[in-house]
Amino acid sequence: MxxxxxxxxxxxxxxxxxxxxxxxxxVEHVPLADALHRVPAAAVASPAPLPGFVKSTVDGYAVRAADTYGASDGLPSYLDLLGAVSMGAAPDVAVRAGGCVAMPTGGVLPDGADAVVMVEYTAETMPGTIEITRPVAPGSGLVRADEDVTAGAPLVPAGRPLRAPDLGLLAAAGVTTVAVHxxxxxxxxxxxxxxxxxxxxxxxxxxxxxxxxxxxxxxxxxxxxxxxxxxxxxxxxxxxxxxxxxxxxxxxxxxxxxxxxxxxxxxxxxxxxxxxxxxxxxxxxxxxxxxxxxxxxxxxxxxxxxxxxxxxxxxxxxxxxxxxxxSGCEHPPPAPSTLARLSRDLASATGRLDVVQVQLRDGVAEPVFGPSALLSVLTRADGYLVVPEPATGLDAGTEVEVTLYR
Missing domain, CATH: 3.40.980.10 (MoaB/Mog-like domain)
Structure with a gap:
């Protein structure tokens, strides 16, 4: 030296x-139960389209959209009720011209239908007859078989920590283990x-x-x-x-x-x-x-x-x-933060990054000072703000971003 x-x-x-x-x-393989916040080593592709079938997004009636055109409260359309779709099963009935099929949310769209009318715009005026008071366009009230994810498309990218919705999407695709760092x-x-x-x-x-x-x-x-x-x-x-x-x-x-x-x-x-x-x-x-x-x-x-x-x-x-x-993540997930007004002037030196501990009270950031040997400075702080390297300080009243401690 x-x-x-x-x-x-x-x-x-x-x-x-x-x-x-x-x-x-x-790289190691872990089950989904242990994969939260882990970083995938490679993108995971979907083995099949999701959801995998055309399904209803509302409770109502599967129809041919053309049969509802012009329907209104004053001049409803009347359709024959042909049957009902059960959850978790393929339809055993098809929709024909002038007919409809009762649909639960998430049910498989029957053949012949191209839309679903929400139940709020319908009424059963007599047994076997459904009154429609709103028109629908083709594709209304349903999702395509590959609308969530197409076959072969990435379910999750490489290099980004897995979040709870990612685990759900992987599970929906039948992926139960993930290669992670x-x-x-x-x-x-x-x-x-x-x-x-x-x-x-x-x-x-x-x-x-x-x-x-x-x-x-x-x-x-x-x-x-x-x-x-x-x-x-x-x-x-x-x-x-x-x-x-x-x-x-x-x-x-x-x-x-x-x-x-x-x-x-x-x-x-x-x-x-x-x-x-x-x-x-x-x-x-x-x-x-x-x-x-x-x-x-x-x-x-x-x-x-x-x-x-x-x-x-x-x-x-x-x-x-x-x-x-x-661990394979080039862009770390951001820490939680909030905006606050600085309570007092802060001096700094150009070319130096100043990390200042603060307490938050009613949207005001109050600096917490003390010698660097004292851990209590950190335990009393709710978070910290950064005075950037080019700055010579910050004025009282300046809006600052406070990174919060969890």
């Missing part, structure tokens, strides 16, 4: 666009002579319990990954390098929560450089400047700041998009 605290500093936008390791998780295995390493396990009952002067690893594991799980908390590594030279060599073969992403001192950061950078290629050491983000990104034989590594607030903010901005990309 040269003694410089940072080198190859990049903006967050540069990191998201430029730090793109090729590694992707392997495995959940990224994220190995979390904590470092620092001052860091002790959360189970430590009594702290010695200067010791802190490892809060960051538990919080990071939660973020990883929430983003669809599989966290592996690999324990605490001391600042002694060579120990972190050995730990990285041990975990890299089993990881899809390695996250190192580094110590806060310059020496500890230097040790992290040196250990990472010994097993991989450092892409940047320093991001133009507040909080979170001392961030390291590296490629270790195709496995990405993120070196986070030691302060918990900074570590979690950086992982949210850079780590979670990277985790989604590892």
């Amino acid at each position: 040269t003694g410089r605290e940072f080198f190859t500093a990049r903006t967050v936008a540069e990191a998201l666009a430029g730090f793109r390791p090729d590694h992707r998780t392997p 495995a959940r990224p295995r994220v190995v979390i390493i904590s470092t620092g002579d001052e860091v002790v396990p959360p189970s430590t009952v009594e702290l010695l002067p200067g010791q802190v319990r490892d809060a960051t690893a538990s919080a990071l594991a939660g973020l990883v799980t929430d983003a669809g990954g599989e966290p592996v908390v690999a324990g605490i590594v001391s600042d002694e030279p060579g120990v972190l390098k050995d730990k990285l060599a041990e975990v890299l073969p089993t990881a899809d992403l390695v996250v190192v929560s580094a110590g806060s001192s310059v020496g500890a950061r230097d040790e992290t950078a040196g250990a990472v450089a010994a097993v991989g290629s450092v892409w940047c050491h320093g991001l133009a983000i507040k909080p979170g400047k001392p961030t390291l990104l590296a490629d270790c034989g195709g496995i990405p590594l993120i070196g986070l700041p030691g302060n918990p607030l900074s570590a979690l903010v950086v992982f949210g901005q850079v780590g979670i998009p990277l985790l989604w990309r590892l």
Whole structure:
């Protein structure tokens, strides 16, 4: 090391666009029950058209549309009731000129019919005779056999996390298993002579319990990954390098929560450089400047700041998009957000992304400030806003987008 605290500093936008390791998780087949939010490795084509038959979308009567032309309240059309369609069965009756067939919603359209009249526009004036008071056009009140999906068309695309309606469409097509990318295995390493396990009952002067690893594991799980908390590594030279060599073969992403001192950061950078290629050491983000990104034989590594607030903010901005990309998703699903008015002026620096925690009250975003060592800043916040890199700040009253914590 040269003694410089940072080198190859990049903006967050540069990191998201430029730090793109090729590694992707392997493909596995999972049942639909386990497929929610998983990322398909390839588009799934429909084996047959859906719904597969022409069906009614309303309760009413299947008719030939031409038999209803000119019908009105004052001059209804009268049709012979020829029978009824049962749900889940093929019709045993056809529609002929001057006739109609009773239809339930979802029933199979009988031969000879080309429309369905809603029951609200009909009346049975005498047994076996149906009065029609509204005309219908061909195709009214029904869906085509391939109107939902044509045979061979994609049911779901590759690279987009599966949502609940996707599972329903797959089930409707008879697809019960899906080839998806495995959940990224994220190995979390904590470092620092001052860091002790959360189970430590009594702290010695200067010791802190490892809060960051538990919080990071939660973020990883929430983003669809599989966290592996690999324990605490001391600042002694060579120990972190050995730990990285041990975990890299089993990881899809390695996250190192580094110590806060310059020496500890230097040790992290040196250990990472010994097993991989450092892409940047320093991001133009507040909080979170001392961030390291590296490629270790195709496995990405993120070196986070030691302060918990900074570590979690950086992982949210850079780590979670990277985790989604590892699982085959190039465009992560957006987090829930809302618009609010800023309660006070916010200063910033051009070229730096500022992530500001806020509380929401009656449509007003109130910044929550505090040292980056305090996790309570995050627990008190309802979400955060971002002051973009070109801005020098935001004025009170500005409408801002607040990304909400779930």
